[in-house]
Amino acid sequence: xxxxxxxxxxxxxxxxxxxxxxxxxxxxxxxxxxxxxxxxxxxxxxxxxxxxxxxxxxxxxxxxxxxxxxxxxxxxxxxxxxxxxxxxxxxxxxxxxxxxxxxxxxxxxxxxxxxxxxxxxxxxxxxxxxxxxxxxxxxxxxxxxxxxxxxxxxxxxxxxxxxxxxxxxxxxxxxxxxxxxxxxxxxxxxxxxxxxxxxxxxxxxxxxxxxxxxxxxxxxx
Amino acid sequence: xxxxxxxxxxxxxxxxxxxxxxxxxxxxxxxxxxxxxxxxxxxxxxxxxxxxxxxxxxxxxxxxxxxxxxxxxxxxxxxxxxxxxxxxxxxxxxxxxxxxxxxxxxxxxxxxxxxxxxxxxxxxxxxxxxxxxxxxxxxxxxxxxxxxxxxxxxxxxxxxxxxxxxxxxxxxxxxxxxxxxxxxxxxxxxxxxxxxxxxxxxxxxxxxxxxxxxxxxxxxxxxxxxxxxxxxxxxxxxxxxxxxxxxxxxxxxxxxxxxxx
Numbered sequence: 001x002x003x004x005x006x007x008x009x010x011x012x013x014x015x016x017x018x019x020x021x022x023x024x025x026x027x028x029x030x031x032x033x034x035x036x037x038x039x040x041x042x043x044x045x046x047x048x049x050x051x052x053x054x055x056x057x058x059x060x061x062x063x064x065x066x067x068x069x070x071x072x073x074x075x076x077x078x079x080x081x082x083x084x085x086x087x088x089x090x091x092x093x094x095x096x097x098x099x100x101x102x103x104x105x106x107x108x109x110x111x112x113x114x115x116x117x118x119x120x121x122x123x124x125x126x127x128x129x130x131x132x133x134x135x136x137x138x139x140x141x142x143x144x145x146x147x148x149x150x151x152x153x154x155x156x157x158x159x160x161x162x163x164x165x166x167x168x169x170x171x172x173x174x175x176x177x178x179x180x181x182x183x184x185x186x187x188x189x190x191x192x193x194x195x196x197x198x199x200x201x202x203x204x205x206x207x208x209x210x211x212x213x214x215x216x217x218x219x220x221x
Numbered sequence: 222x223x224x225x226x227x228x229x230x231x232x233x234x235x236x237x238x239x240x241x242x243x244x245x246x247x248x249x250x251x252x253x254x255x256x257x258x259x260x261x262x263x264x265x266x267x268x269x270x271x272x273x274x275x276x277x278x279x280x281x282x283x284x285x286x287x288x289x290x291x292x293x294x295x296x297x298x299x300x301x302x303x304x305x306x307x308x309x310x311x312x313x314x315x316x317x318x319x320x321x322x323x324x325x326x327x328x329x330x331x332x333x334x335x336x337x338x339x340x341x342x343x344x345x346x347x348x349x350x351x352x353x354x355x356x357x358x359x360x361x362x363x364x365x366x367x368x369x370x371x372x373x374x375x376x377x378x379x380x381x382x383x384x385x386x387x388x389x390x391x392x393x394x395x396x397x398x399x400x401x402x403x404x405x406x407x408x409x410x411x412x413x414x415x416x417x418x419x420x421x422x423x424x425x426x427x428x429x430x431x432x433x434x435x436x437x438x439x440x441x442x443x444x445x446x447x448x449x450x451x452x453x454x455x456x457x458x459x460x461x462x463x464x465x466x467x468x469x470x471x472x473x474x475x476x477x478x479x480x481x482x
Contacts (some may be wrong), residue, residue, distance in 0.1 A: 119319060120325065122323065126317040127386075128313060128337055128389060129340055137328075142327050
């Protein structure tokens with residue numbers, strides 16, 4: 001068995017930091033993409049107009065019910081074959097994760113919008129606000145506040161899911177850890193360090209969400 | 222006023238929900254500066270009438286004109302409803318206050334009032350703030366400008382909602398049972414604000430169960446039942462000698478209840 005040898009791993013510190021950078025990039029791109037697309041999908045499904053409702057519903061169900069790993073692999077290998085358009089490993093992973101998380105964000109945001117009382121729409125309408133301003137200033141701030149905790153949890157899931165990008169060779173944190181494990185023959189130590197780095201990324205996100213939540217609560221009372 | 226036409230003209234209005242007729246051939250005119258109180262049992266269509274006037278409900282037949290603008294047009298006969306531009310023009314002319322206040326809970330009182338003037342009218346922030354402060358003074362809430370609605374009593378919330386509607390400088394104010402959700406001791410302050418508004422010459426359409434307000438402030442009282450206007454008379458007359466038996470029966474039931482309090 002022997003003992004743990006973390007010293008060996010720490011020699012790879014610069015590589016690990018680079019991996020953290022790629023992981024953050026993946027998370028940031030897919031989260032912003034997921035938020036924008038998720039918001040559009042949520043509104044499409046909320047509208048109940050069949051031409052908006054059904055495409056959004058099909059999209060959401062498709063991406064919720066298939067594994068993100070399959071979506072990543074498909075976008076990386078399948079898309080170039082079909083269209084000749086190659087996103088590269090980082091691009092394919094970021095886009096696939098963004099498309100995937102959009103489905104989850106959409107359902108959460110829609111729940112948040114539903115919770116906003118119908119009379120808020122009416123009040124905005126009587127004041128003459130158009131749809132865009134009604135959403136931006138009246139409905140969405142309240143909707144987002146309603147669903148901040150599940151949005152935070154989903155975002156943390158997303159950050160951890162960026163590890164799936166390692167499957168197509170994106171040099172993100174887990175992939176770097178795997179390479180270190182192979183070079184040093186110390187997989188347990190390597191992956192332990194990797195886990196600590198993931199914690200260092202996700203825990204601040206959790207803290208930030210908690211802070212936002214209590215700030216909003218304080219503003220309400 | 223344009224060529225002596227009344228400010229509000231409702232002509233042969235029919236409103237249905239599915240197969241249920243909620244408003245049945247409503248004809249109504251209201252001159253600028255007048256206060257019309259609408260009374261009637263619940264389910265008589267009073268609130269729906271207000272909601273049609275605010276273009277919150279599509280109508281099936283007839284027309285609604287406010288200050289010369291076509292507010293709504295029934296599409297029962299295949300005629301198109303009012304276009305976007307006239308709906309926008311209409312909402313410029315109408316202010317509405319709801320039973321449940323409907324203030325925006327995530328905004329301060331001040332932000333509630335300035336949002337529409339800034340976004341719809343394109344008013345500069347300082348100008349909108351000055352307007353809001355002036356309105357808050359008028360409804361007696363100048364010290365509550367930076368407070369969120371949850372911190373206000375029901376009566377204060379309703380007064381803030383009135384200020385919010387006034388900020389758009391409407392030609393007509395619609396009040397939909399605005400005191401019904403209030404604790405009894407808070408009703409007075411809201412009615413006082415409405416009285417002041419009437420004295421300042423605001424054209425008002427008020428759905429209420431507050432007969433004291435109707436008696437003192439209304440130019441005319443309309444009694445509705447089953448989606449129809451049964452009677453329209455000045456308050457002195459409708460309370461003393463209502464023309465219709467149904468009006469009398471309704472008022473007797475109401476006064477009985479008030480006497481029992």
